[in-house]
Amino acid sequence: MSQHGAAPAYGGNIQxxxxxxxxxxxxxxEGEPPLLEELGINFSHIRAKSLAVLNPLRRVDEHIMDDADxxxxxxxxxxxxxxxLLSGKLQFGYIYGxxxxxxxxxxxxxxxxxxxxxxxYRVVSVxxxxxxxxxxVGAVSVLLTLDGILGYGLSCVSIIWCTYxxxxxxxxxxxxxxxxxxxxxxxxxxxxxxxxxSVFSDGGASGK
Amino acid sequence: xxxxxxxSPPPLxxxxxxxxxYIPDPPSTPVSPQGYQRFTSSPPAPSINAPIQQQYxxxxxxxxxxxxxxxxxxxxxxxxxxxxxxHVPNLWGVNPATAQFGMQLGQSAVAAGQEYVQxxxxxxxxxxxxxxxxxxxxxxxxxxxxxxxxxxxHRPWTRKxxxxxxxxxxxxxxxxxxxxxxxxIPVMAMVTYVLFSALHAGLQGRFRPELLGVSASTAxxxxxxxxxxxxxxxxxxxxxxxxxxxxxxxxxxxxxxGVILTLAVGLFDFGGTANFLxxxxxxxxxxxFLLRSLRSVVLPDAINTPANVGTVSHAQRSRRITFLxxxxxxQIVYMGILVRV
Numbered sequence: 001m002s003q004h005g006a007a008p009a010y011g012g013n014i015q016x017x018x019x020x021x022x023x024x025x026x027x028x029x030e031g032e033p034p035l036l037e038e039l040g041i042n043f044s045h046i047r048a049k050s051l052a053v054l055n056p057l058r059r060v061d062e063h064i065m066d067d068a069d070x071x072x073x074x075x076x077x078x079x080x081x082x083x084x085l086l087s088g089k090l091q092f093g094y095i096y097g098x099x100x101x102x103x104x105x106x107x108x109x110x111x112x113x114x115x116x117x118x119x120x121y122r123v124v125s126v127x128x129x130x131x132x133x134x135x136x137v138g139a140v141s142v143l144l145t146l147d148g149i150l151g152y153g154l155s156c157v158s159i160i161w162c163t164y165x166x167x168x169x170x171x172x173x174x175x176x177x178x179x180x181x182x183x184x185x186x187x188x189x190x191x192x193x194x195x196x197x198s199v200f201s202d203g204g205a206s207g208k
Numbered sequence: 209x210x211x212x213x214x215x216s217p218p219p220l221x222x223x224x225x226x227x228x229x230y231i232p233d234p235p236s237t238p239v240s241p242q243g244y245q246r247f248t249s250s251p252p253a254p255s256i257n258a259p260i261q262q263q264y265x266x267x268x269x270x271x272x273x274x275x276x277x278x279x280x281x282x283x284x285x286x287x288x289x290x291x292x293x294x295h296v297p298n299l300w301g302v303n304p305a306t307a308q309f310g311m312q313l314g315q316s317a318v319a320a321g322q323e324y325v326q327x328x329x330x331x332x333x334x335x336x337x338x339x340x341x342x343x344x345x346x347x348x349x350x351x352x353x354x355x356x357x358x359x360x361x362h363r364p365w366t367r368k369x370x371x372x373x374x375x376x377x378x379x380x381x382x383x384x385x386x387x388x389x390x391x392x393i394p395v396m397a398m399v400t401y402v403l404f405s406a407l408h409a410g411l412q413g414r415f416r417p418e419l420l421g422v423s424a425s426t427a428x429x430x431x432x433x434x435x436x437x438x439x440x441x442x443x444x445x446x447x448x449x450x451x452x453x454x455x456x457x458x459x460x461x462x463x464x465x466g467v468i469l470t471l472a473v474g475l476f477d478f479g480g481t482a483n484f485l486x487x488x489x490x491x492x493x494x495x496x497f498l499l500r501s502l503r504s505v506v507l508p509d510a511i512n513t514p515a516n517v518g519t520v521s522h523a524q525r526s527r528r529i530t531f532l533x534x535x536x537x538x539q540i541v542y543m544g545i546l547v548r549v
Binding site: 031033034037044045048049052064109112113177178179180181182185186189192193200 | 217220226227231335338339342343344345346347349392395396399400403410
């Protein structure tokens with residue numbers, strides 16, 4: 001950290017000289033890290049982790065989610081909601097509610113089912129990263145409506161893909177034995193709710 | 209973003225912040241030559257009430273912003289570690305020493321509060337008991353579901369005992385014992401029931417989000433009613449046993465499997481008679497399952513009880529058998545409430 005400033009090398013301080021308003025100026029504080037790094041948002045890391053998570057043919061390493069960052073999941077949720085907005089469904093609140101309620105339920109269930117404990121941030125992080133196929137389906141829904149056979153099929157495939165990835169990570173991280181289907185079922189229900197939000201618009205399901 | 213990494217990028221799994229985000233204390237500066245005015249203020253001892261408002265800004269002692277590397281999920285467990293010696297920002301004229309003292313007081317108050325809650329309310333939900341009932345495996349769940357749908361041919365209905373290290377006998381976990389009740393199936397079945405009834409309403413074009421709440425409340429109400437009835441009966445008939453509450457809730461939750469089956473068949477329009485037949489079959493299998501399972505709770509065998517519950521007289525025995533039949537028959541009322549979706 002350089003200690004240069006207005007004063008010569010021996011004096012001065014490492015202290016930001018200036019009031020709080022210098023944070024908004026172009027000079028900024030001395031030695032201040034860049035904003036994205038300060039916030040912990042690391043785009044290349046997010047991309048690398050997403051690609052690693054979503055490849056369905058790889059072996060899941062149990063340390064892959066040791067650094068549970070929430071920036072990626074939040075970004076994915078926001079993109080999902082934006083795509084739905086672009087396709088005519090204003091459902092930010094529903095997505096937030098389903099995500100919150102589902103994450104809390106999965107957190108309780110996993111803590112009770114597994115020998116090891118897991119913390120809530122990691123649960124939310126895993127569930128958020130595995131939402132990426134659903135975001136892809138949401139992007140598709142901007143162009144063509146999902147309320148048809150093709151849409152149903154695409155949604156089912158995305159649910160299965162998301163659930164497969166998430167249950168694999170949970171089973172690997174928590175070292176559960178012979179419980180993958182049991183983890184997959186509630187996670188699948190959660191992603192099914194997301195798929196319902198993306199397929200059916202406000203006002204319920206389509207008629208026959 | 210190209211100046212993000214001055215060195216090679218960190219490994220994937222354990223990213224290390226590349227900029228040191230903690231600004232360390234400045235080393236003790238030597239006396240400036242030629243006696244020009246130094247801009248650092250009071251020495252690092254916290255007990256000195258330095259006159260704060262004289263010269264602003266030069267009066268801020270070692271301000272170290274607490275930027276912790278971002279995904280520290282451990283930070284939720286520890287209070288933020290303030291470095292010692294009065295490194296408290298000069299906020300709005302509050303003396304740094306006072307502010308630091310206030311913060312330490314707050315931290316100790318929060319810790320004391322948490323400890324109090326832990327001591328007094330930590331035992332409300334018996335976590336170890338819950339964990340025992342969620343200790344299930346794939347094969348257990350599949351076999352148990354098959355048992356719930358077709359219980360007629362199952363042979364031994366008694367639960368297995370395991371002797372723990374302290375010499376007490378306790379039940380085997382559901383992984384090893386198909387007859388042990390678990391909580392995974394009832395909880396999942398209840399959630400599936402709520403979602404299924406919403407789907408049912410949606411397919412008939414009458415979905416409203418309030419329906420989810422209505423179904424959930426109905427489900428909880430029915431389970432509560434069933435549990436209260438059985439517990440009251442056990443109280444009146446003096447039926448004792450270990451871990452009764454959680455077991456009875458599990459047994460009460462198994463009826464949802466039959467209800468979901470009925471609703472699923474009702475989705476295809478086979479007609480009213482077919483629906484009625486499926487419902488009766490679900491009720492009968494659930495009743496039979498409960499009869500056989502609760503028998504080990506209500507009528508203690510001399511051979512296989514974990515606790516000493518004593519023997520029962522003949523009159524008591526017949527009363528208990530009547531109670532058992534009553535419980536099984538009441539299932540049709542509960543399932544009838546649940547099927548009306």
